[in-house]
Amino acid sequence: MKDRVKSAPFMRARKDQAVAAHKGFKVLKLAYLPYRLLRCQERYLGGRRSEQQGKEQPRFSMCVFLPNTRDGLPELLDRMASHPNFLWDHLPTGRRETGEVRLPKFKVSFSSRINGVLQDMGVQAAFDPFRSDLRDMLECDLPLLVVEHVFHKAVIEVDEEGTEAAASTACVMRLISDTITTPVNFVADHPFAFFVVEEVSATVVFMGHVLDPTSAI
Numbered sequence: 001m002k003d004r005v006k007s008a009p010f011m012r013a014r015k016d017q018a019v020a021a022h023k024g025f026k027v028l029k030l031a032y033l034p035y036r037l038l039r040c041q042e043r044y045l046g047g048r049r050s051e052q053q054g055k056e057q058p059r060f061s062m063c064v065f066l067p068n069t070r071d072g073l074p075e076l077l078d079r080m081a082s083h084p085n086f087l088w089d090h091l092p093t094g095r096r097e098t099g100e101v102r103l104p105k106f107k108v109s110f111s112s113r114i115n116g117v118l119q120d121m122g123v124q125a126a127f128d129p130f131r132s133d134l135r136d137m138l139e140c141d142l143p144l145l146v147v148e149h150v151f152h153k154a155v156i157e158v159d160e161e162g163t164e165a166a167a168s169t170a171c172v173m174r175l176i177s178d179t180i181t182t183p184v185n186f187v188a189d190h191p192f193a194f195f196v197v198e199e200v201s202a203t204v205v206f207m208g209h210v211l212d213p214t215s216a217i
Contacts, residue, residue, distance in 0.1 A: 010189075011158075013101040020092040021184050025067045025076050028103070028186050029092045032060040059199040062158070063091060064103065070190040073209060077193060087195060088202060099183040103158065104213035111153040118150055154206055156196065 018029040065087075067076045080086045115127065125131040126147040134145040188210075196206040 009105050010102045011105060013098070013103070015098050015101070015183070016095055017098045017101055017186070018092040018095050019098055019101075019184050019186055020090060022090055024069075024072065025065055026184065026186055027090055027092055028064045028066070028101070028188075030062045030064070032062070058201070060205070061197055061199060062156075063087070063195045063197060064186075064188060064192055065090075065194070066186060066188050066192040067190075073191040073193065077209070080193075087197070087204070091197075097183045099185040101186045103186075103188045104210070105158060106210050106213035107155070107157040108208050108210070109153065109155045111151060114150050114152045156194075156206055156208065 018031070020027045065076060065080075067073050083089075119127065126134065129146045132146040134147075191209060191211045193209040194207070195204055197204050
């Protein structure tokens with residue numbers, strides 16, 4: 001089994017994290033920086049900006065699901081697939097004291113041609129040479145412009161900078177209790193699953209799993 005063991009650089013976190021311990025697995029939640037509109041976006045919204053001010057801003061987080069056993073990821077994924085709300089029901093609800101927290105650096109990318117997806121969503125004219133009207137994208141009179149292919153690429157990268165940004169923006173509030181809790185260790189030295197989620201709308205933005213953090217996918 002030695003050929004299945006690889007060395008990888010790990011990041012260490014401070015001893016207070018949004019983590020939850022469940023039967024057979026643990027979950028670590030890392031918050032992204034709050035989303036803020038760019039100046040160009042604010043100008044584009046114009047009078048509609050006031051409509052956005054009263055709404056709760058998006059909250060993005062990366063949630064890492066780590067099985068307790070080294071070969072427990074397939075079983076954990078089966079449990080998640082069989083229960084629609086499994087992910088949301090098991091996210092950490094607050095921060096708690098942690099012992100050893102280690103997460104490997106990793107980078108995952110995915111690319112795909114999404115012509116069919118867009119057409120299924122109703123984007124038809126832009127792909128049709130007889131109906132396409134994209135003249136506003138041209139600065140001079142040229143032959144008609146038509147969309148031929150649309151490619152989508154998503155990249156997830158976790159390193160020290162991202163971890164520090166998440167930790168430095170968190171506001172920690174805790175209730176004082178007489179209950180003594182045992183610190184939770186979260187050492188991701190074996191396969192795990194991760195999800196990038198938007199918590200206000202309960203949307204999964206990106207999902208994947210890491211088997212070998214030393215190889216970028």
